[in-house]
Amino acid sequence: xxxxxxxxxxxxxxxxxxxxxxxxxxxxxxxxGSTRTEKRIQGVTENKTKRAVRNAQAEQISNRxxxxxxxxxxxxxxxxxxxxxxxxxxxxxxxLDVTPRVFWLASIVAGAAFGTITFxxxxxMTPLISLAVAFVGVFGLPRWVVNRMIKRRQSxxxxxxxxxxxxxxxxxxxxxxxxxxxxxxxxxxxxxxxxEFKELVEQQRVxxxxxxxxxxxxxxxxxxxxxxxxxxxxxxxxxxxxxSEALGNLSGxxxxxxxxxxxxxxxxxxxxxxxxxxxxxxxxxxLMVYFSTPNYIKILFTAKMGQFLLLCAAIWMTCxxxxxxxxxxxxx
Numbered sequence: 001x002x003x004x005x006x007x008x009x010x011x012x013x014x015x016x017x018x019x020x021x022x023x024x025x026x027x028x029x030x031x032x033g034s035t036r037t038e039k040r041i042q043g044v045t046e047n048k049t050k051r052a053v054r055n056a057q058a059e060q061i062s063n064r065x066x067x068x069x070x071x072x073x074x075x076x077x078x079x080x081x082x083x084x085x086x087x088x089x090x091x092x093x094x095x096l097d098v099t100p101r102v103f104w105l106a107s108i109v110a111g112a113a114f115g116t117i118t119f120x121x122x123x124x125m126t127p128l129i130s131l132a133v134a135f136v137g138v139f140g141l142p143r144w145v146v147n148r149m150i151k152r153r154q155s156x157x158x159x160x161x162x163x164x165x166x167x168x169x170x171x172x173x174x175x176x177x178x179x180x181x182x183x184x185x186x187x188x189x190x191x192x193x194x195x196e197f198k199e200l201v202e203q204q205r206v207x208x209x210x211x212x213x214x215x216x217x218x219x220x221x222x223x224x225x226x227x228x229x230x231x232x233x234x235x236x237x238x239x240x241x242x243x244s245e246a247l248g249n250l251s252g253x254x255x256x257x258x259x260x261x262x263x264x265x266x267x268x269x270x271x272x273x274x275x276x277x278x279x280x281x282x283x284x285x286x287l288m289v290y291f292s293t294p295n296y297i298k299i300l301f302t303a304k305m306g307q308f309l310l311l312c313a314a315i316w317m318t319c320x321x322x323x324x325x326x327x328x329x330x331x332x
Contacts, residue, residue: 090146090147093220094153095195103142110141114141115137160189162255164185196220200213218230232246232250272328275327278320278324282317
């Protein structure tokens, strides 16, 4: 039989060898440098992955910026090409369903009527005054009326444009496509929003691209708000993004502009009233004097010196009206 001491020493030696083997197995990766190598390889791989992701994100952002810049440049070039305004385009913007030929015929008739009335009512006046009144009746008054109709129609369009954008925002959030939202606006919105979006929807149905439809809409309604709306839609179609959020922000901007416009009108109302009174006062005094004592003021229209003074007064009155208009015309 083995000696107990020898057996005990053998067990101790076996335990020591087992412990040394376990320590060696656990410490080998650290001693051999394989752990550092794996960490270095992992770090390099992660850095390459992160770098690739950052490069992809930067490239995507750069592509979006390039697309936005190209879109804005294209819209600006097309806006410059549309600067030449014809009479047909003016009548279309005013909402009048007449041809330029009919407009010019009506202008000639109006000018002839004004000239004849002036010549008959003031027999002692030189014929040049009647010709001047007829010229204003042909080329001045009709175009002024058309311009007033254009401004009034554009004002009505802006009053309801933000609500129309809200219809698109709510429709997109509820899952409706953009075309269906445009159809809803064309059916249920008041005039002139209804006519403009109806024309846009009909053009889209016959195959006209949506971007070109908005370009034609900007041509009919040349407003910065419509331009913003067309830019948002074009950018969303090319680069993607949250259309409802973008249009919601645009709607908020339009409402802020409208509030600013109302504030400016309220602050400048007194100045406009004063300018109107000062501009109308000479004509009102002249008419009152003419109807009360016509012989007293008729010399201004018959004598050459009086006609010269009337011409000077008209020039200075025009300058004063233009200066007052410039002073009370605020941009916002």
